[in-house]
Amino acid sequence: MLKMENVSKIYRTELIETHALRKVDLHIKAGEFVAITGPSGSGKTTFLNLAGLLETFEEGDYYLDGENVRGMNDNQLSDLRNEKIGFIFQSFNLLADLPLYQNIEVPLRYRGLSQADRKQRVEQALETVGLASRAKHLPTQLSGGQQQRVAIARAIAGEPKFLLADEPTGNLDSLMAQQVMELLEKINQSGTTIIMVTHDDKLARRAHRNIQIFDGQVSDLEYSVADDIVKRA
Amino acid sequence: MEIKSILLSLKQNKFMASIMVLQIAFTMAVLSLSVLLAAATLKEWNLPSGIPHDDIIRVTPRFYDPNMNVAAAVQHDLQRLQAIDGVQAVSPTDQVPFAAEVVRDVYLSVEEEAQSYKTNIFSADEKLLKVLDLTLIAGRAFTFSDVIADPDAKNSEVMISQSMAKALFDNGNALDKTVWLNKGSDPVKIVGIYSDFMNGETLNYFGKSYQTMILPRSSWQFAAEPHYLLRMTPGLAVQKLEDIATVFYQEQGRYLAVYERLSRIQKRMYDGRGSRALTFLVISLVLVLITSFGIAGFTSFQVNQRRKQIGIRRALGGRKSDIMAYFLTENSIITFAGLLLGTVVTLFFSFELSTMEQQNILDLVLLMVIALLLWFINVVAVWLPGRRAVKVPPAIVTRGS
Ligand SMILES: Nc1ncnc2c1ncn2[C@@H]1O[C@H](COP(=O)(O)OP(=O)(O)OP(=O)(O)O)[C@@H](O)[C@H]1O
Ligand SMILES: [Mg+2]
Numbered sequence: 001m002l003k004m005e006n007v008s009k010i011y012r013t014e015l016i017e018t019h020a021l022r023k024v025d026l027h028i029k030a031g032e033f034v035a036i037t038g039p040s041g042s043g044k045t046t047f048l049n050l051a052g053l054l055e056t057f058e059e060g061d062y063y064l065d066g067e068n069v070r071g072m073n074d075n076q077l078s079d080l081r082n083e084k085i086g087f088i089f090q091s092f093n094l095l096a097d098l099p100l101y102q103n104i105e106v107p108l109r110y111r112g113l114s115q116a117d118r119k120q121r122v123e124q125a126l127e128t129v130g131l132a133s134r135a136k137h138l139p140t141q142l143s144g145g146q147q148q149r150v151a152i153a154r155a156i157a158g159e160p161k162f163l164l165a166d167e168p169t170g171n172l173d174s175l176m177a178q179q180v181m182e183l184l185e186k187i188n189q190s191g192t193t194i195i196m197v198t199h200d201d202k203l204a205r206r207a208h209r210n211i212q213i214f215d216g217q218v219s220d221l222e223y224s225v226a227d228d229i230v231k232r233a
Numbered sequence: 234m235e236i237k238s239i240l241l242s243l244k245q246n247k248f249m250a251s252i253m254v255l256q257i258a259f260t261m262a263v264l265s266l267s268v269l270l271a272a273a274t275l276k277e278w279n280l281p282s283g284i285p286h287d288d289i290i291r292v293t294p295r296f297y298d299p300n301m302n303v304a305a306a307v308q309h310d311l312q313r314l315q316a317i318d319g320v321q322a323v324s325p326t327d328q329v330p331f332a333a334e335v336v337r338d339v340y341l342s343v344e345e346e347a348q349s350y351k352t353n354i355f356s357a358d359e360k361l362l363k364v365l366d367l368t369l370i371a372g373r374a375f376t377f378s379d380v381i382a383d384p385d386a387k388n389s390e391v392m393i394s395q396s397m398a399k400a401l402f403d404n405g406n407a408l409d410k411t412v413w414l415n416k417g418s419d420p421v422k423i424v425g426i427y428s429d430f431m432n433g434e435t436l437n438y439f440g441k442s443y444q445t446m447i448l449p450r451s452s453w454q455f456a457a458e459p460h461y462l463l464r465m466t467p468g469l470a471v472q473k474l475e476d477i478a479t480v481f482y483q484e485q486g487r488y489l490a491v492y493e494r495l496s497r498i499q500k501r502m503y504d505g506r507g508s509r510a511l512t513f514l515v516i517s518l519v520l521v522l523i524t525s526f527g528i529a530g531f532t533s534f535q536v537n538q539r540r541k542q543i544g545i546r547r548a549l550g551g552r553k554s555d556i557m558a559y560f561l562t563e564n565s566i567i568t569f570a571g572l573l574l575g576t577v578v579t580l581f582f583s584f585e586l587s588t589m590e591q592q593n594i595l596d597l598v599l600l601m602v603i604a605l606l607l608w609f610i611n612v613v614a615v616w617l618p619g620r621r622a623v624k625v626p627p628a629i630v631t632r633g634s
Contacts, residue, residue, distance in 0.1 A: 012468050045631050049628050052548070054558060054628040056626045074553060075552050078551060079552070089631060091544050092546075093548075095242075095542055095545060095546075097246070097542075098238055099241060102237075106546060109235055111550065155282050168486050
């Protein structure tokens with residue numbers, strides 16, 4: 001599980017201070033599929049960056065899988081990212097120079113897994129996303145949807161507890177977005193906690209839980225069935 | 234190490250990588266050839282001269298009247314010089330120790346493929362041994378009657394230095410053997426062996442400093458001007474220099490081109506040598522500097538190009554040290570390829586040199602030291618921009634740029 005207590009994030013530039021997150025209290029339980037929505041600039045990516053240990057914060061406590069990460073040094077944070085978290089980004093963020101196989105292998109190498117172990121996991125992950133035959137291709141030889149599936153394979157190859165996704169379908173057409181969403185649901189069903197930022201209400205509603213961020217503040221959203229009916233009408 | 238994936242990634246950057254490999258190979262080749270040549274140059278540095286060079290003066294007159302009887306004028310000069318107080322012996326020669334540049338090939342047989350031996354041949358009269366204070370080691374020294382004055386007559390006898398005897402016959406006896414002064418012609422018999430003295434820059438450079446021969450000959454003509462070598466009473470050389478110069482002010486048809494002690498020629502020889510070696514080394518150092526800037530620039534460029542990539546690797550759990558290791562490994566692969574290629578080129582050229590110039594400059598230990606040095610420079614040149622790479626924040630993956 002993931003637990004934030006009183007976490008704030010302030011960006012300071014020469015001109016202004018931006019309170020990107022204000023006193024966030026949040027508890028996400030193991031196995032949840034959480035969708036985060038909110039207007040542009042409200043702090044969704046900031047939240048994901050903190051949750052994913054890509055950025056540090058000044059105030060509050062953050063427990064990732066029971067460990068308080070505040071005050072950890074850079075190496076500890078890197079190792080935690082490697083072990084516990086898989087990332088999926090809007091812009092895929094594959095390593096363009098490397099074939100798919102080596103792309104997926106990167107985090108496994110950082111974990112220090114043996115060659116045989118890596119091979120087994122890479123192949124398994126490629127299998128899961130349905131790209132087993134493309135191991136030697138370069139990212140540029142794939143469609144956007146396929147690239148995102150590779151990114152997902154890379155994110156899950158290390159069997160992390162958490163999958164953090166920042167608008168994973170933002171660059172995809174609806175058919176491909178559908179495929180990616182189905183994949184995420186499948187992964188969630190096998191036990192991985194997923195936190196996904198999205199602008200797409202329909203996708204958000206397929207999640208167990210909806211969280212809205214508004215001006216740096218986090219709150220749970222309850223959809224009623226009636227809401228859904230009104231929207232559809 | 235992720236060598237395989239680095240290689241795969243270099244495959245995508247073939248052009249840049251090959252340019253770096255070529256640059257390093259070029260640096261390796263030029264640096265090692267320069268250092269090898271400089272080392273060969275300095276190896277024969279400041280060897281014993283074998284002669285009392287502080288007490289020997291070299292005088293070189295120049296004859297400018299083509300109608301003059303040079304042979305007679307030389308005899309006249311020698312007598313006048315001999316008469317100066319403090320001059321113990323005078324001999325006319327066609328070459329001067331430390332400055333003998335006419336390198337000759339001599340042979341031990343008349344066959345077409347006979348091996349050649351490098352030497353400097355000093356044509357002089359019988360007094361040269363005394364002037365240079367050389368010791369007769371075997372055989373006999375020339376006397377006045379051996380000296381040939383007729384320009385058309387050929388010599389039939391020769392004296393050679395100890396080192397020359399060793400070069401020609403190894404440890405065998407050289408006396409009474411025949412040497413051909415030209416390919417298939419001009420045979421002369423070795424009648425005496427004398428102690429070694431320094432010949433000149435060229436043979437010194439090839440490690441053959443003491444290979445000389447003396448031909449008893451004083452056939453001076455207008456075109457072949459002599460030098461006079463004067464052996465002075467120890468300690469008097471400097472103070473008598475002006476007296477010697479004065480002799481020539483009073484003579485017709487010639488002027489004094491050079492007069493100096495041999496110790497000055499010796500100094501000049503090694504000074505020129507030293508500055509040549511220095512030039513090689515300075516050029517090499519500049520090249521090394523350029524290359525290290527090139528590598529630092531290349532890495533710097535790569536770091537800028539790959540900021541996103543670095544961020545991705547960091548997000549996926551790469552530590553800062555992993556990022557540094559990546560760049561170091563990548564550059565080591567390039568450097569290794571470059572050094573390998575450069576070594577091949579160096580070996581090729583030193584082999585060419587050794588067949589062309591009969592000079593073996595190759596020194597594998599030195600070559601390895603140079604390779605290690607270049608590798609070390611590479612590491613530093615990568616490490617500096619690499620420090621910027623490890624500072625790329627992982628959050629770049631969600632923020633772009
Ligand atoms: N590195 C930064 N320096 C200064 N301000 C920043 C930085 N990153 C984000 N911000 C600011 O923090 C606020 C929250 O940004 P964030 O990227 O979290 O928004 P978001 O909800 O992800 O928006 P979007 O939907 O457009 O992606 C914004 O006002 C943004 O300008
Ligand atoms: Mg965002």
